[in-house]
Amino acid sequence: MGLLTEGSPLSWEETKELAEHVRQHGIIQFINLYKRLRDRQGDILKWGDEVEYIIVKFDNEKRQAKVSLRAQEILTELNKKELEDPTGVKSLWRPEYGAYMIEGTPGKPYGGLLAHFNIVEANMKHRREEATQLLKPDECLMSLTSFPRLGCENFTDPPSKPTPNEGATRSLFFPDDAIFPGHPRFKTLSRNIRQRRGEKVAINLPVYRDENTKIPVDDSHKFSTAALPDHVYMDAMGFGMGCCCLQLTFQACNITEARTLYDQLTPLCPIMLALTAASPLHRGCITDVDCRWNVISCSVDCRTKEERGLESLKNNKFVIKKSRYDSIDSYLSPQGEKFNDVPLTYDPKIYQQLIDNDIDHLLAQHVAHLFIRDTVSLFSEKVHQNDEEDTDHFENIQSTNWQTMRFKPPPPNSTIGWRVEFRPCEVQITDFENAAIVCFVVLLTRVILSYNLDFLIPISKVDENMQNAQQRNACKERKFWFRKDITTHISPPEANECCKKGATNCEPKDCEVYDCMTVDEIINGKEGDFPGLIPLINTYLSGMDVDADTHCTIQQYLKFIQRRASGEIFTTASWIRKFVTEHPEYKLDSKVSEKINYDLLKTICAIEKGEMSCPELLGYSTMSKTKENIPTALSKNC
Amino acid sequence: MDIGSHKKCVINTGNILSLNDITRKSGQNPTEELIEAINITVKEFRSSNLAPTQNSKLIIHRPTDDLKAKIEEQSLADLKIGLKVFLNDDSKVLIQEAVEEGFATLKVPCVQNVILQFKKDKLIETGDDINSLKKIWGVLEEYVKNEKISQIGLADVEEATFRNVYEWATVKPAIIQINLATCCVVPPTLQQFCKDNDVQLLTHSDPSEILPKDAVGDSLGVPLPVKWISRFLVHIICRGVLCSKGYLIGLGEY
Numbered sequence: 001m002g003l004l005t006e007g008s009p010l011s012w013e014e015t016k017e018l019a020e021h022v023r024q025h026g027i028i029q030f031i032n033l034y035k036r037l038r039d040r041q042g043d044i045l046k047w048g049d050e051v052e053y054i055i056v057k058f059d060n061e062k063r064q065a066k067v068s069l070r071a072q073e074i075l076t077e078l079n080k081k082e083l084e085d086p087t088g089v090k091s092l093w094r095p096e097y098g099a100y101m102i103e104g105t106p107g108k109p110y111g112g113l114l115a116h117f118n119i120v121e122a123n124m125k126h127r128r129e130e131a132t133q134l135l136k137p138d139e140c141l142m143s144l145t146s147f148p149r150l151g152c153e154n155f156t157d158p159p160s161k162p163t164p165n166e167g168a169t170r171s172l173f174f175p176d177d178a179i180f181p182g183h184p185r186f187k188t189l190s191r192n193i194r195q196r197r198g199e200k201v202a203i204n205l206p207v208y209r210d211e212n213t214k215i216p217v218d219d220s221h222k223f224s225t226a227a228l229p230d231h232v233y234m235d236a237m238g239f240g241m242g243c244c245c246l247q248l249t250f251q252a253c254n255i256t257e258a259r260t261l262y263d264q265l266t267p268l269c270p271i272m273l274a275l276t277a278a279s280p281l282h283r284g285c286i287t288d289v290d291c292r293w294n295v296i297s298c299s300v301d302c303r304t305k306e307e308r309g310l311e312s313l314k315n316n317k318f319v320i321k322k323s324r325y326d327s328i329d330s331y332l333s334p335q336g337e338k339f340n341d342v343p344l345t346y347d348p349k350i351y352q353q354l355i356d357n358d359i360d361h362l363l364a365q366h367v368a369h370l371f372i373r374d375t376v377s378l379f380s381e382k383v384h385q386n387d388e389e390d391t392d393h394f395e396n397i398q399s400t401n402w403q404t405m406r407f408k409p410p411p412p413n414s415t416i417g418w419r420v421e422f423r424p425c426e427v428q429i430t431d432f433e434n435a436a437i438v439c440f441v442v443l444l445t446r447v448i449l450s451y452n453l454d455f456l457i458p459i460s461k462v463d464e465n466m467q468n469a470q471q472r473n474a475c476k477e478r479k480f481w482f483r484k485d486i487t488t489h490i491s492p493p494e495a496n497e498c499c500k501k502g503a504t505n506c507e508p509k510d511c512e513v514y515d516c517m518t519v520d521e522i523i524n525g526k527e528g529d530f531p532g533l534i535p536l537i538n539t540y541l542s543g544m545d546v547d548a549d550t551h552c553t554i555q556q557y558l559k560f561i562q563r564r565a566s567g568e569i570f571t572t573a574s575w576i577r578k579f580v581t582e583h584p585e586y587k588l589d590s591k592v593s594e595k596i597n598y599d600l601l602k603t604i605c606a607i608e609k610g611e612m613s614c615p616e617l618l619g620y621s622t623m624s625k626t627k628e629n630i631p632t633a634l635s636k637n638c
Numbered sequence: 639m640d641i642g643s644h645k646k647c648v649i650n651t652g653n654i655l656s657l658n659d660i661t662r663k664s665g666q667n668p669t670e671e672l673i674e675a676i677n678i679t680v681k682e683f684r685s686s687n688l689a690p691t692q693n694s695k696l697i698i699h700r701p702t703d704d705l706k707a708k709i710e711e712q713s714l715a716d717l718k719i720g721l722k723v724f725l726n727d728d729s730k731v732l733i734q735e736a737v738e739e740g741f742a743t744l745k746v747p748c749v750q751n752v753i754l755q756f757k758k759d760k761l762i763e764t765g766d767d768i769n770s771l772k773k774i775w776g777v778l779e780e781y782v783k784n785e786k787i788s789q790i791g792l793a794d795v796e797e798a799t800f801r802n803v804y805e806w807a808t809v810k811p812a813i814i815q816i817n818l819a820t821c822c823v824v825p826p827t828l829q830q831f832c833k834d835n836d837v838q839l840l841t842h843s844d845p846s847e848i849l850p851k852d853a854v855g856d857s858l859g860v861p862l863p864v865k866w867i868s869r870f871l872v873h874i875i876c877r878g879v880l881c882s883k884g885y886l887i888g889l890g891e892y
Contacts, residue, residue, distance in 0.1 A: 531664040
């Protein structure tokens, strides 16, 4: 996303009126761009990461930590450099949902040499330093998935009050003032999602039950019928979109490779979610989940009661199974077709229109399925478009389908090719960890392409894994469906039969393309049964020309991931849980008090800055050889 | 087929990236991988009942090998092809044979780089044998001059040896390959030398003796001596994709 152009958002009534207009033109725009770009070939590997940060303000006297609502002020400064020198800057800065959040990406994408893996962490460090320079001495830039006391009384600086009876959000807990004020998009989205849904969004996370945990958790249920008494209840988009994530996007050499990688990474999404789990605390409580995923999913769930299947269909067209923020529903590559075992909801007329325009079944149903959603944000300047050239209406729907993976067509008039975005990961505390995770995923894509690996399992099993991945301590304790034999694209004929018929009539033995594995087994391998993703990466690397510094760095990253997967060191979520529950002030009541919150965030800041070592979270070797630039002897190679 | 009756013999494993049995055992070291690739190749060759070759050189290969197809999928300009030759004899004929066999197998007129790992057969004296290295290097230089190889390099040599060869050579080494185990502790002087001279400092994970003496004999059932071993790597440039990988093993008396 480029710098957001400002504009005038339409009211919800106007937006709703134009929903069909956006849909029709969005589809035409996709058809046109597909015709133009389907045969685009020969793009090299380019990729980039996105790290989101929150700005935290510490009151060291009162021992309190708040989110600092200064993102707009800081962004304005950060964007100055880019406006002066758009192609020369080392980092790009964008607003995010929270008035206390910013998002940083590398100024230019990384390229297709292995040596590029060695500049990722340096770039992340640079970004952190660049933004930190603009902070006040009592502020800290933190790559933290969820602010533990978000939505608690006085969680912002300056203080702000929720407005349950007016404004965009109408939350009992989350003030509109905590939404990024610098662009109308964010408040408009909040308002429109609430209005489309017909009521406030509702997020209920099971509370972690400790000795003194009180049920009901609080008196939310008195104010809202949506609140479940034994859950941590949240009622605003900000609880989800106000979380930070770690995402990465890479360019494929053509549309076929993009479809292959979109599919192949899909079964990895829940595994990476479990591995990067980092958000057990919400609204001042310890919950029984480790991840943000369902929180965000519910926080932007714009489905009406009819669409959620609670009332019979009268005004709406479809019953829709998932929120517009959720895991993907179908594979896109021919190998994936037989694993598309979840019926897709879409408008047959749109599907047919795509088919009539020479778009194949898999892509047509994917796009038609995305387009069951209405626009939830429309600007008056963007209503009328040239469908031959513009793609805003397509992007309007595409970019508000926030799924685990995103299949991205080339933007109009650019040198950029077909891309895939990987979106499940939670952001980690340190640049070392974040660099390790993005490098691991991108390395894995190279291994998949080099060895023609196949990770596909039925999409329904990926959905099961997604829910499993968020459970408390899932990385260490849960098992996940994962493909047993990843080396061949040719499944045994009997397994194919099973998938077609539905597995019920078959002996389970014949159907088991997949098995139950722990994250450890998937990442590190299981003697005699499964090679493991890291051994596969290491074998791949032994066939590549890797410079010594880069290989040293990658080894540190892979060892770190191996340790996280094996349980030798904590996931961020487990570590945070431990910190809170072992805090002297913790009263075994599942509550994260102001002081516990302060100590936790102070400790995280110190770990991130390297002032405090934390081997139980990071292991002992976190010193990579990351550097700013690629050696000239290598840069000539690509 | 009577393999023993052939004076000259080459084992060509073909593209081992397509061998599921090898991929499944990821994490093996290169020696284990090479022995497994040889065993699979010999087994597939034996069971294929191919007609005996007419000339005196026998090439043991896999009829199902997809190397040719994998290379033809890409335009040659998008490929970066490299060889690593493992020698323990400095005879000029052997390095020539190894390089030529590489060209013939890959069906290409030239390759991007060739890296030499030379270890004397009997490691009586420690240290590198600079004279032997230079003798082999001279052959590689000719290939560079004839534009058959773009860059040449050395593996597992001491820093002083590398500098010595660098000073002496007409065609300077463009690559030094060090063992992965030492990649985090590269001497600063070597790092600086590489930086100053645009030498690529790369890693490998090969043991000093990549193929134990008896491994080929055990696989073939005939005690043919190993003359040279070469690994080919075919990369798709700028995409980080390994297209093909395999080994050639030159056997026979010399």
